[in-house]
Every structure is written in structure tokens, then in C-alpha cells.
Amino acid sequence: MRIGELSERTGTPPRLLRYYEEQGLIIPERCxxxxxxxxxxxxxRVQQIRGLLDAGLPTRIIKQILPCLDKPSTIHFPDPTPEMLATLECxxxxxxxxxxxxxxxxxxxxxxLATVRGDGVTVAEPSSAEQDPAQQD
Amino acid sequence: MRIGELSERTGTPPRLLRYYEEQGLIIPERCxxxxxxxxxxxxxRVQQIRGLLDAGLPTRIIKQILPCLDKPSTIHFPDPTPEMLATLECxxxxxxxxxxxxxxxxxxxxxxLATVRGDGVTVAEPSSAEQDPAQQD
DNA sequence: CTTGACCTTCACACCGATGTGAGGGTTCGA
DNA sequence: TCGAACCCTCACATCGGTGTGAAGGTCAAG
Structure with missing residues (x-):
């Protein structure tokens, strides 16, 4: 697919897709x-990248860890240097x-939020500290 | 304590402490x-701020959520507006x-890492996919 | 052939977090 | 009293991720 489609399907501006490429995060073919x-x-992959960026990882790091995260076979990376392993551990x-x-x-x-919404207890008075644990996300 | 001590104890440059203050995240007294x-x-508090910044939250958001996170009494915030609650949920x-x-x-x-370290299995050959789940963090 | 939608590269600008330095005041010990 | 080690404000610089526009190439439909 071309950049426009990828942009739409990932909700990522084409500029950023080119930027990620420039940073070595993705390497598209060329027609x-x-x-x-x-x-x-x-x-x-792009969505993964965006998630990691949003979580505060810089492209430099993402680039390092991406090769280790390819799904097909878990061991895409033949010869990890010791410093590479150290980086990953870090x-x-x-x-x-x-x-x-x-x-x-x-x-x-x-x-x-549970408190101010008054989920069973009426604000203020930090007395009892138990209720149903229905706070699933 | 003065800014130098706080800086040392939090590992945060004084400049950033002033910056956090400028952004309304902390409000020191004045001698x-x-x-x-x-x-x-x-x-x-500063360490909490740094953690959140590192996790990708902007100061603007941190400022909003900090008041709801004060330990002493969970309900430091008397009158949350509906939009405030919406922001928090978001x-x-x-x-x-x-x-x-x-x-x-x-x-x-x-x-x-577990794989390349050969924790019981000798790399390559994605055949069997089970071992002890001892990956506690 | 022309138009419009798409693509290309290049370059400059913005914003938020952070670094750095200038110019100057305060405090404390030699 | 002098110097060192703090502190202050102000302001500009850097860096990474992102926005935006200019100038131009490609391609399909009218």
C-alpha cells in the first residue's frame, strides 16, 4: 500500500511515517x-511505534528494541552483542x-473518581476503606 | 530545605525544579x-512528577491529576467540575x-532475553513453546 | 491535454522538556 | 574583608516529535 492508505489506517500523518522511516523504524519498499x-x-508496527512514542520512549530506543519484537519467530536476532543485551535489560x-x-x-x-462519584460512600470521612472491587478497566 | 538539597535528593537539576514551579506543579515557600x-x-512529589513526565504525560496533565493524588486524605478536591471528571476519565x-x-x-x-540467554532451550528452532513461567519482575 | 489527487524532497517553524550562561544578590567561613 | 558556594531572574539554545508549506513528479479520469 502507499503512504496515504497507511496513514489512514494508522491515523498517522504521512509526515510522521516519513519521519519514522528517516529514524530507521520502518523501511518501506519503493515503487x-x-x-x-x-x-x-x-x-x-506503526501502531506499536506510536504507542511506544506516546509512552515516552525515544525513536532511538524503539529502533533498538523493535527487532526483538517481531512476532513470526521470537528469535529474529541472530547475534546480539553483550552491550545490546545490556541495553535491552536496561x-x-x-x-x-x-x-x-x-x-x-x-x-x-x-x-x-470512585470516591467523588460516591460509589457507596458519601465523600469526606476517610473512615472505612472497603467496598466491592468492581473497578475493572 | 532549599533548592540545592531538593535537587540532590531528587536527582533533579535546580532549573527543572524552577520549571516545574513555573508550570504550577509545585509551589515552594519563599524565605x-x-x-x-x-x-x-x-x-x-518531585519524583512522582518526574516519573509521570518520563512516562509521557505533559506538565499540563500532571498538574490536573496531581491534586487528586495527595496521600493524606484521598479527597483533597472539594468540587470537581464535570469536565474535570471527564478529563480524569480520559x-x-x-x-x-x-x-x-x-x-x-x-x-x-x-x-x-530469556530466549537468547538460552534459559533451558538452545536458541533457534521455534518448536516447543513451554517452560517454567518464572519471569517475575 | 488538462485537472486533480496523490506522491516526492526539502526546509522552516512550533512546542515542550531541558541545558547553559550572564549578571547579580546572600551567606558563611578563612 | 574577601572568596566560595549558594541562591535569584532572565534569556537564549538544544533536542525530539510534529505541523506546514513550497516546488515539483506521477497517474487516472474527464
């Missing part, structure tokens, strides 16, 4: 006329910390 | 000589999506 030609799988760690931070704050927001 | 004076609790949602994305990719990285 005879110079147009970019994207593989179907790049739809998912990022693994950072991501875990991010997740913890987000989860903690999300839960706090959820609790706040 | 007679004009120096900023930070409350002990701001150590945690952010709750975004954070959940971020968490999902991060968790998914983190797990994939962990799986990759």
Missing part, C-alpha cells in the same frame, strides 16, 4: 516511480518502572 | 531573602493504554 510501498504488517527496567509509576497513579485516579 | 523553601513532602484511559502497550512490549523483550 518504480519512487513512491513508498508499505507492507501490510507495517500497520501493526530498557526492560525502565519500562517496568514506567509501568509501575503509571499503574500507581492510575489507580489513585481511579480511587479518586 | 525572607527570596530563596525558595521546599517542604519535605516535595521530595516524593487520562485514566490513556494511562491504561500506555500501561498495556508498555507491558506488552516489555514482556516481549523479556521473552527475547
Amino acid at each position: 518504480a516511480n519512487g513512491y513508498r510501498s508499505y507492507d501490510e504488517r507495517l500497520v501493526d 530498557e526492560l527496567d525502565r519500562m517496568t518502572r514506567r509501568i509501575d509509576c503509571l499503574a500507581r497513579n492510575r489507580d489513585a485516579i481511579a480511587a479518586y | 525572607a531573602n527570596g530563596y525558595r523553601s521546599y517542604d519535605e513532602r516535595l521530595v516524593d 487520562e485514566l484511559d490513556r494511562m491504561t493504554r500506555r500501561i498495556d502497550c508498555l507491558a506488552r512490549n516489555r514482556d516481549a523483550i523479556a521473552a527475547y
Whole structure:
């Protein structure tokens, strides 16, 4: 598919698709006329990229971890250098910390919302601290 | 404490502490000589801010959600407007999506690392897909 | 053939988070 | 009293992700 279609299907401006390419995150084919030609799988990949960018990872890092995340076979990466592994471990760690931070704050927001909505208890008075755990997301 | 100590204790450059103040995220006292004076609790708060920033939230949003996250009493916020609640729900949602994305990719990285490290299986050959689920974080 | 929708590259601009430095005041110890 | 180590404000620079426009090539439909 060409850039317009990928743009629509991923909700990503063409400019950004070119930017991601420039950063080495995706590598489209080229048609005879110079147009970019994207593989179907790049739809998912682009959404993955956007998600990671939104979560605060820079393209430099995303580029490093993407090759390890290809679904087909889990081991797309023949010869990972030790420093590569170290980088991955480091990022693994950072991501875990991010997740913890987000989860903690999300839960706090959820609790706040549950409280102000008066889900069984009428605001103020931090006395009892139990009710049904129906806060599924 | 003054800005230097807070800076050291949070690993945050003084410039950023001033920036966070400018953005309304923290509001230090002022000594007679004009120096900023930070409350002990701001150590945690600053770290929380940094975590959220690192997780991709802009200061504008952090400023909105911080008041709902004060530990002492969960209901620091007397009169939340409906649009405020809508904002919070929206952010709750975004954070959940971020968490999902991060968790998914983190797990994939962990799986990759487990594989290349040869944790019981010797690389290549994507044949069997089971081993002990000992990937606790 | 022309028009319009699509694509190309290039370049400049914006915004938010952060770095850095100038110019100047305060405090404390030598 | 002097110097070092703080602090202040102000302002400009950088960097990454993104927006936008100019100048031009390709292609299908009228």
C-alpha cells in the first residue's frame, strides 16, 4: 500500500511515517516511480511505534528494541552483542518502572473518581476503606 | 530545605525544579531573602512528577491529576467540575493504554532475553513453546 | 491535454522538556 | 574583608516529535 492508505489506517500523518522511516523504524519498499510501498504488517508496527512514542520512549530506543519484537519467530536476532543485551535489560527496567509509576497513579485516579462519584460512600470521612472491587478497566 | 538539597535528593537539576514551579506543579515557600523553601513532602512529589513526565504525560496533565493524588486524605478536591471528571476519565484511559502497550512490549523483550540467554532451550528452532513461567519482575 | 489527487524532497517553524550562561544578590567561613 | 558556594531572574539554545508549506513528479479520469 502507499503512504496515504497507511496513514489512514494508522491515523498517522504521512509526515510522521516519513519521519519514522528517516529514524530507521520502518523501511518501506519503493515503487518504480519512487513512491513508498508499505507492507501490510507495517500497520501493526506503526501502531506499536506510536504507542511506544506516546509512552515516552525515544525513536532511538524503539529502533533498538523493535527487532526483538517481531512476532513470526521470537528469535529474529541472530547475534546480539553483550552491550545490546545490556541495553535491552536496561530498557526492560525502565519500562517496568514506567509501568509501575503509571499503574500507581492510575489507580489513585481511579480511587479518586470512585470516591467523588460516591460509589457507596458519601465523600469526606476517610473512615472505612472497603467496598466491592468492581473497578475493572 | 532549599533548592540545592531538593535537587540532590531528587536527582533533579535546580532549573527543572524552577520549571516545574513555573508550570504550577509545585509551589515552594519563599524565605525572607527570596530563596525558595521546599517542604519535605516535595521530595516524593518531585519524583512522582518526574516519573509521570518520563512516562509521557505533559506538565499540563500532571498538574490536573496531581491534586487528586495527595496521600493524606484521598479527597483533597472539594468540587470537581464535570469536565474535570471527564478529563480524569480520559487520562485514566490513556494511562491504561500506555500501561498495556508498555507491558506488552516489555514482556516481549523479556521473552527475547530469556530466549537468547538460552534459559533451558538452545536458541533457534521455534518448536516447543513451554517452560517454567518464572519471569517475575 | 488538462485537472486533480496523490506522491516526492526539502526546509522552516512550533512546542515542550531541558541545558547553559550572564549578571547579580546572600551567606558563611578563612 | 574577601572568596566560595549558594541562591535569584532572565534569556537564549538544544533536542525530539510534529505541523506546514513550497516546488515539483506521477497517474487516472474527464
